[in-house]
Amino acid sequence: MAKLTRRNFMQAAGAAATLPLLGTPALAADKLKVGFIFLGPIGDFGWTWAHNKGRLAMESALGDKVESIYVENVAEDASAIPLISDLANQGCKLIFTTSYGYMDPTLEVAAKFPDVKFEHCTGFKRADNVSTYNSKFHEGRAVLGTIAGMMSKSGKLGYLGSYKVPEVVLGVNAFTLSAQKKNPAATVKLVMIDSWYDPPKEAAATETMINLGADIITTHTDSPGPLQILEQKGLFGFGQGADMSQFAPHAHLTAIEDIWGPYYTERAQAVIDGSWKSTDTWDGFKEGTVIISPYNASVPADVKAEADKIQAGYKDGSFDIFTGPIYDTEGTLKVKEGEHIAIGDLATMDWFVKGVETAA
Amino acid sequence: MSIEFLIAAIVTVIGLATPILLAGLGELVTEKSGVLNLGVEGMMLIGAIAGFAATVATGNPWLGVIAAAAGGALASLIFGFFVLTLNSNQVATGLALTIFGTGLSSLLGLGYTGRIVAQFASPFPVELAKHPIGQLVFGHSPVVYFSILMVVLVAWFLKSTRAGLILRAVGENDLSAHSIGYSVIGVRYAAVAFGGAMAGIGGAYFSLVITPMWAEKMTAGRGWIALALVVFAGWRAGRLLAGAYFFGILMALELYAKASGFAILPSQFWAAMPYIVTVVVLAIISSRETGGGNAPACLGRPFLPAN
Numbered sequence: 001m002a003k004l005t006r007r008n009f010m011q012a013a014g015a016a017a018t019l020p021l022l023g024t025p026a027l028a029a030d031k032l033k034v035g036f037i038f039l040g041p042i043g044d045f046g047w048t049w050a051h052n053k054g055r056l057a058m059e060s061a062l063g064d065k066v067e068s069i070y071v072e073n074v075a076e077d078a079s080a081i082p083l084i085s086d087l088a089n090q091g092c093k094l095i096f097t098t099s100y101g102y103m104d105p106t107l108e109v110a111a112k113f114p115d116v117k118f119e120h121c122t123g124f125k126r127a128d129n130v131s132t133y134n135s136k137f138h139e140g141r142a143v144l145g146t147i148a149g150m151m152s153k154s155g156k157l158g159y160l161g162s163y164k165v166p167e168v169v170l171g172v173n174a175f176t177l178s179a180q181k182k183n184p185a186a187t188v189k190l191v192m193i194d195s196w197y198d199p200p201k202e203a204a205a206t207e208t209m210i211n212l213g214a215d216i217i218t219t220h221t222d223s224p225g226p227l228q229i230l231e232q233k234g235l236f237g238f239g240q241g242a243d244m245s246q247f248a249p250h251a252h253l254t255a256i257e258d259i260w261g262p263y264y265t266e267r268a269q270a271v272i273d274g275s276w277k278s279t280d281t282w283d284g285f286k287e288g289t290v291i292i293s294p295y296n297a298s299v300p301a302d303v304k305a306e307a308d309k310i311q312a313g314y315k316d317g318s319f320d321i322f323t324g325p326i327y328d329t330e331g332t333l334k335v336k337e338g339e340h341i342a343i344g345d346l347a348t349m350d351w352f353v354k355g356v357e358t359a360a
Numbered sequence: 361m362s363i364e365f366l367i368a369a370i371v372t373v374i375g376l377a378t379p380i381l382l383a384g385l386g387e388l389v390t391e392k393s394g395v396l397n398l399g400v401e402g403m404m405l406i407g408a409i410a411g412f413a414a415t416v417a418t419g420n421p422w423l424g425v426i427a428a429a430a431g432g433a434l435a436s437l438i439f440g441f442f443v444l445t446l447n448s449n450q451v452a453t454g455l456a457l458t459i460f461g462t463g464l465s466s467l468l469g470l471g472y473t474g475r476i477v478a479q480f481a482s483p484f485p486v487e488l489a490k491h492p493i494g495q496l497v498f499g500h501s502p503v504v505y506f507s508i509l510m511v512v513l514v515a516w517f518l519k520s521t522r523a524g525l526i527l528r529a530v531g532e533n534d535l536s537a538h539s540i541g542y543s544v545i546g547v548r549y550a551a552v553a554f555g556g557a558m559a560g561i562g563g564a565y566f567s568l569v570i571t572p573m574w575a576e577k578m579t580a581g582r583g584w585i586a587l588a589l590v591v592f593a594g595w596r597a598g599r600l601l602a603g604a605y606f607f608g609i610l611m612a613l614e615l616y617a618k619a620s621g622f623a624i625l626p627s628q629f630w631a632a633m634p635y636i637v638t639v640v641v642l643a644i645i646s647s648r649e650t651g652g653g654n655a656p657a658c659l660g661r662p663f664l665p666a667n
Binding site: 040043044045049158189190191192193195197198199201202203205207208209210211212223224225228229246357358359 | 368379474571573581582617623
């Protein structure tokens, strides 16, 4: 019994789950071994699910040139350090750490393994062997905000958040500003549940926002639970990270899908070719990292047209939701008329725009 | 504050309270027999996937609940075999059960992610739940009524039946119960299985009622709150009911405060609240009554008869 620790078991379970996908474990030493650190379970049907899909896409694109291993349910604290080191010790030459909270652990481990390449998702600290990569989810949020602003009857929207990290702050602000472009009186209730994944709490928080008047709710947490609540109440919401329409055929207006496969494939290929360099990648609609799921039949044609316009604007670079004037929650002018927020400031944004109702 | 608003809030509290009430009731009976099973979280997860899988297979959520109870009970009997037959350490074995249940449920659930299931029909005519007050009384899942019924049954069983008396005797003084001819191990096996079955149903409440889907680790730590709840309730069924709803109100208050745009307390404090309250209550109990209050005297100790 004593030998059955959490890690042992999860690795055993993880290995058992991966085996059928990998086929027979290869002995070839020239194969690139790629490691992944995952935040949630691969079955969360959201964030981690999308990253795992990217991993599988990389495997099928590069065939027998790569093999990959992963660890699920890794906490965003110092306990990630031994797990990341473990992957390096197991021979991984490329390691993706797929959530913001792994930023410092990744850098710490990277310093000890100079010949291993690391890729940290959604962070901003780099080193010679540490790249960062991110996706402009907020571009997707601008599309959702446009739809919500046009379809909400009450003008009261809800945003189910996780933590006050730049990625979430950007999402909230892009969603709110976009909704206000269609309905200047729109407000957004923001509830942070202090978790990326807690289906019962996500459900309870959704019920709470509905009871306080929100009729369209977008989620920045990773389970389809909130959509099921919205479906029961006859209200609307959006999928997060994946098309979740089968959970809520009526409530699911559309979803932001995260597409990581091409990036993972490109970076693994770069390691194989010896051309890997430390970079900072922040792709969006233009590069296909963010895509929007098919719209629900209940989305009116004019709303679809407006939503498509936002996507087209991002693709050709003519649109940026973070264009002034932008005021913060106190009413202070933060971005002057016609000005944009610099990309570096976006990556560290920690203030909410006017119309966001929050305790965070 | 309108009546509709209040009732919607109460519905949220019921959703938060019911699973910890179910799991807590099972653990209460287990602990009353003198066995500490820290595997509640694992048994809840096994119940959640067993219930979900059975409902997918049969299209009948009632069969799902039965499968959840069976799954939870089966898992608890593995635990029972180690601690009752092999006399292994209860704390370590219970923790292992949580790890085992988490892993096993993930493995079993691989093919069930993204699937949807049939939901409970209301046991009452739908018209009754139209009016807000009617909704409050008649508008819930059958599992909610079941949880309340079980509180009454468990309280009655422990207090007023001969079998309940024997169970308590086994938990208070196993050697005496043994010397007058009761099967200590048999009673404990039954109590452990009941605890597992109730935890399984509590888990199924997540996968069949609140969010009818399977997602790995979907109980998100509620098993630990159920364990704290048993201590909080001083091992009394009535207080367990009050405690479960009190914890439910605490959890809902956090969300209402945040959604209304203000923070009464830092959110970390809210998350820790059930445990903080439990420690405070434990301190009060043990200062008021000597000898740990209502805690079963043999809790967590292996049964080692002289012969």
